Amino acid sequence: MTVVFRRLPIQFDSYGRAFLRDEDVDSPFDFRDDSRLQREHRRERAIETVAGRSSLMEFSSDPVTRATGSIAATAQIDLEHRRVIDARLEATLYGGYELILNEHEPSDSIPLSSRISGRMSVAHAIASSMALEMAGGVTPPPMAIITRNLGACGEMLCECIRHLFLLAGPDYSEQVVSRTSPRIWQRAEGAPAKGRNVHGLETIGELMRGLNQLYGHLYIEALQQTRVAAEVVTLLLGKYPHPSAVVPGGVCIEADRDTFNQVLGRVNGLLDYSKKAAAVWDDLIEFLYEVEPGYRQSGELPGNLLSLGIWDDPESYDATYHNCNVWGDRRLSRPAAIIEGDIRTDRLSDINIGIEEFVDHSYFSHWNHQRFLSDPLSGPLSPYHPWNKETIPHPGRSDWRDGYTWATAPRWDRESMETGPIARLWSNAVSDEASFQFIGRLNRALEFEIPKGQRPAIRQVWKIPDRPNTFERMRARAYQLSYTGLAAFASLLEAFDCLRRGETEMSKRFNLPERSVGAGLWESCSGPISHHLVVRNRRVANYQVITPLMWMGSPRDDSESPGSIEAALISTPLFEEFSEPADFTGIDLLRTIRSFDP
Amino acid sequence: MESEVPSLESIYLVWLTGAGCNGCTLAMLEASEPGIEDLLLGNVHDAPRVVLVHPELSLESGDTFRNQMEMAAQGELSPYVLVLEGAIPDEALAGQGSFSRIGTTEDGVPITTARWVDKLAPGAEAVIAIGSCATWGGIPASAGNPIGARGLEDYLGRDFTSRGGLPVINVPGCAPPGEGFVETLIYVFLHLSRLVPIELDEMRRPKWLYGHQTYPLPPRVEYPPAAGFDLAHRPTVSCPVPLTGWMRGFGGCAKIGGACIGCTERDFAEQLLPLSRPDPAY
Numbered sequence: 049m050t051v052v053f054r055r056l057p058i059q060f061d062s063y064g065r066a067f068l069r070d071e072d073v074d075s076p077f078d079f080r081d082d083s084r085l086q087r088e089h090r091r092e093r094a095i096e097t098v099a100g101r102s103s104l105m106e107f108s109s110d111p112v113t114r115a116t117g118s119i120a121a122t123a124q125i126d127l128e129h130r131r132v133i134d135a136r137l138e139a140t141l142y143g144g145y146e147l148i149l150n151e152h153e154p155s156d157s158i159p160l161s162s163r164i165s166g167r168m169s170v171a172h173a174i175a176s177s178m179a180l181e182m183a184g185g186v187t188p189p190p191m192a193i194i195t196r197n198l199g200a201c202g203e204m205l206c207e208c209i210r211h212l213f214l215l216a217g218p219d220y221s222e223q224v225v226s227r228t229s230p231r232i233w234q235r236a237e238g239a240p241a242k243g244r245n246v247h248g249l250e251t252i253g254e255l256m257r258g259l260n261q262l263y264g265h266l267y268i269e270a271l272q273q274t275r276v277a278a279e280v281v282t283l284l285l286g287k288y289p290h291p292s293a294v295v296p297g298g299v300c301i302e303a304d305r306d307t308f309n310q311v312l313g314r315v316n317g318l319l320d321y322s323k324k325a326a327a328v329w330d331d332l333i334e335f336l337y338e339v340e341p342g343y344r345q346s347g348e349l350p351g352n353l354l355s356l357g358i359w360d361d362p363e364s365y366d367a368t369y370h371n372c373n374v375w376g377d378r379r380l381s382r383p384a385a386i387i388e389g390d391i392r393t394d395r396l397s398d399i400n401i402g403i404e405e406f407v408d409h410s411y412f413s414h415w416n417h418q419r420f421l422s423d424p425l426s427g428p429l430s431p432y433h434p435w436n437k438e439t440i441p442h443p444g445r446s447d448w449r450d451g452y453t454w455a456t457a458p459r460w461d462r463e464s465m466e467t468g469p470i471a472r473l474w475s476n477a478v479s480d481e482a483s484f485q486f487i488g489r490l491n492r493a494l495e496f497e498i499p500k501g502q503r504p505a506i507r508q509v510w511k512i513p514d515r516p517n518t519f520e521r522m523r524a525r526a527y528q529l530s531y532t533g534l535a536a537f538a539s540l541l542e543a544f545d546c547l548r549r550g551e552t553e554m555s556k557r558f559n560l561p562e563r564s565v566g567a568g569l570w571e572s573c574s575g576p577i578s579h580h581l582v583v584r585n586r587r588v589a590n591y592q593v594i595t596p597l598m599w600m601g602s603p604r605d606d607s608e609s610p611g612s613i614e615a616a617l618i619s620t621p622l623f624e625e626f627s628e629p630a631d632f633t634g635i636d637l638l639r640t641i642r643s644f645d646p
Numbered sequence: 647m648e649s650e651v652p653s654l655e656s657i658y659l660v661w662l663t664g665a666g667c668n669g670c671t672l673a674m675l676e677a678s679e680p681g682i683e684d685l686l687l688g689n690v691h692d693a694p695r696v697v698l699v700h701p702e703l704s705l706e707s708g709d710t711f712r713n714q715m716e717m718a719a720q721g722e723l724s725p726y727v728l729v730l731e732g733a734i735p736d737e738a739l740a741g742q743g744s745f746s747r748i749g750t751t752e753d754g755v756p757i758t759t760a761r762w763v764d765k766l767a768p769g770a771e772a773v774i775a776i777g778s779c780a781t782w783g784g785i786p787a788s789a790g791n792p793i794g795a796r797g798l799e800d801y802l803g804r805d806f807t808s809r810g811g812l813p814v815i816n817v818p819g820c821a822p823p824g825e826g827f828v829e830t831l832i833y834v835f836l837h838l839s840r841l842v843p844i845e846l847d848e849m850r851r852p853k854w855l856y857g858h859q860t861y862p863l864p865p866r867v868e869y870p871p872a873a874g875f876d877l878a879h880r881p882t883v884s885c886p887v888p889l890t891g892w893m894r895g896f897g898g899c900a901k902i903g904g905a906c907i908g909c910t911e912r913d914f915a916e917q918l919l920p921l922s923r924p925d926p927a928y
Contacts, residue, residue, distance in 0.1 A: 286892065
């Protein structure tokens with residue numbers, strides 16, 4: 049059998065059932081990885097020995113703008129060797145949502161938990177309804193599942209476009225590049241754009257001018273396209289942010305052909321736009337690699353990638369945990385946990401039991417109570433698993449050795465994981481078969497056939513890169529736009545099929561037992577959304593949410609290993625051109641942080 | 647500034663965030679007739695060109711970004727309008743830490759959202775609370791939340807008057823529709839230019855948006871309970887969405903069959919819970 053967990057003490061029998069490696073050990077999950085601890089201590093000592101050198105400087109960005117999460121970054125940089133020695137990322141806002149949900153009517157979790165994040169509000173609402181449906185044993189009708197899929201597509205399209213051109217885009221604009229890399233800007237002006245047949249721009253300089261904040265033509269066009277995507281959500285789920293039509297057991301719009309026709313028109317327009325977006329980012333990234341090959345090391349990480357999968361198959365999804373590996377596998381974008389580029393598992397239940405959340409360096413206290421020893425399939429659960437975790441805020445002064453952030457440190461098999469479009473595309477490119485009819489699976493690559501619209505039909509290929517880095521994260525997001533557009537198109541065909549067959553039921557009666565558990569495992573554009581719910585006396589007894597910001601923006605964990613953004617910052621070489629330290633803007637670091645879409 | 651007389655050729659819009667979800671910014675970006683870009687490019691007749699200082703949209707980051715907020719506080723970025731998105735936590739409950747901060751002082755003391763409001767509200771020509779969190783506390787002010795969140799009017803006091811002679815302007819909703827908010831901005835600018843009076847109701851909301859009661863339909867779900875607050879006891883809300891839709895005339899919470907949760911109401915959400923009515927048959 050392939051190894052699923054290297055660090056957690058969990059093994060599998062020949063039927064694929066998880067069990068604890070050694071039943072007799074007390075507190076089997078309370079181990080620390082000494083080699084990793086020692087490595088981090090060595091690094092700390094190395095930092096201390098160089099401290100005080102004149103070339104050493106602290107870079108801080110508080111706030112990091114053009115990020116949706118409220119975050120601040122601090123990095124120790126060695127200007128002489130142009131490298132980052134250490135980095136910390138802080139989440140500077142606490143909203144308290146998990147605690148609001150406690151003791152409340154469970155169905156209220158949908159409208160309340162969507163307020164955790166406006167931009168991911170559709171993903172939160174759907175994850176919450178799935179957690180409730182699992183707890184209640186209620187399967188929504190097919191048309192409701194398709195409608196949720198389409199609403200989630202609309203949100204993801206909106207998120208991809210907004211990040212590519214409004215949030216991260218300006219970092220690659222004339223405004224920024226001409227100041228931080230005048231040498232590169234000079235070459236960009238004369239460099240022909242290879243994809244000009246698709247996007248219509250002659251030079252890379254013209255492309256970078258288009259990315260200028262507020263004034264660039266690509267910026268303004270993207271702003272308008274985000275509205276088209278928001279209209280998709282609005283038509284199907286009432287409004288965006290915070291959809292009004294997601295209820296436990298389904299959705300509450302009418303299955304009306306007109307609505308789906310209106311959605312189809314918008315999806316076609318967005319698919320057309322996705323041809324341009326991918327060509328723009330391909331040209332930009334290839335040009336930057338050419339003028340500065342070292343950019344390939346920018347924000348490089350080993351390829352620990354996590355995706356919970358998104359967009360359910362209306363025939364397979366039955367909301368139960370017992371069948372989650374069946375319906376998880378049928379998702380239009382599949383789940384997977386990948387360590388150092390190799391897939392460890394694509395089973396949703398393995399992924400679920402491998403999740404732990406640490407608070408050693410967060411403004412939270414430890415909890416002492418372990419509610420569950422196993423999941424509903426008898427797989428062992430760590431005391432740090434979200435079904436066991438409790439939220440106990442403990443604010444304090446920021447201290448690198450103690451607590452320094454409101455983010456927790458979620459880990460899978462004790463590894464910090466990267467999430468978002470690159471993790472999703474990678475998961476689908478290494479799976480055994482293509483996820484749905486419009487996606488072709490080549491050797492470690494995905495092929496998209498995008499039909500004719502105002503622009504001619506086009507074939508796009510996304511290849512798994514050597515390793516994830518700052519630029520490949522951006523490229524994956526551009527191709528995620530195509531993938532999501534095609535998923536929306538596939539869902540629309542299913543919707544019209546249902547309408548033809550007269551399957552117009554949109555919700556099922558929802559009921560909850562006295563005691564139950566549920567999990568909503570889903571994705572937003574920037575990564576996994578998981579809601580873990582415990583019901584006692586038909587009330588919420590514990591509600592735990594892990595957001596993508598926690599996966600990527602997490603602090604050190606119990607073994608002092610850095611979170612994904614922290615680690616990516618440490619691996620980022622500094623190419624910025626500046627004459628004196630006061631002119632240093634940290635653009636390489638900011639690009640790396642923003643490439644995660646925090 | 648070249649001229650000594652504050653001219654409304656251009657105006658700064660300083661956007662401050664507190665405890666919230668940043669959804670109001672998204673809603674604002676959805677407005678298209680006119681859109682925020684029309685204000686930023688100076689395309690709206692008689693309205694000044696807007697220079698935005700916004701944590702999610704600004705080009706600058708870190709100190710350079712925060713310096714603009716400092717400059718506004720020192721009167722060097724004039725005139726400006728302050729918008730708050732999100733509730734204001736009670737930072738006394740955070741001890742030496744903070745629940746919501748933007749930057750720290752040189753001694754490492756967090757500069758909290760509350761502190762920024764103290765610094766920025768007095769010099770602002772107008773102060774606008776966008777969304778239910780910033781107006782009256784919204785969901786973050788619900789019981790069980792240890793951050794002690796409250797709205798802007800409560801924080802500054804009902805007697806607060808901006809430099810332009812206006813009370814805190816409340817634009818409630820979770821989120822309020824973007825078109826309504828951009829309209830409000832334009833009215834505020836025209837009011838500051840003494841071109842039109844801005845009409846606010848007794849709760850200091852734009853009267854043309856919130857001044858009448860609208861009837862949301864009950865959610866279209868075959869079997870209760872559905873999310874949605876108790877329409878039997880409160881059949882109307884002060885919300886423009888049942889009339890105008892969510893964006894470009896379509897959508898809208900109850901209009902499409904979804905649930906109205908009363909998000910524009912002053913007592914949202916704590917007093918309206920549970921938003922889902924359990925089926926009496928249980």
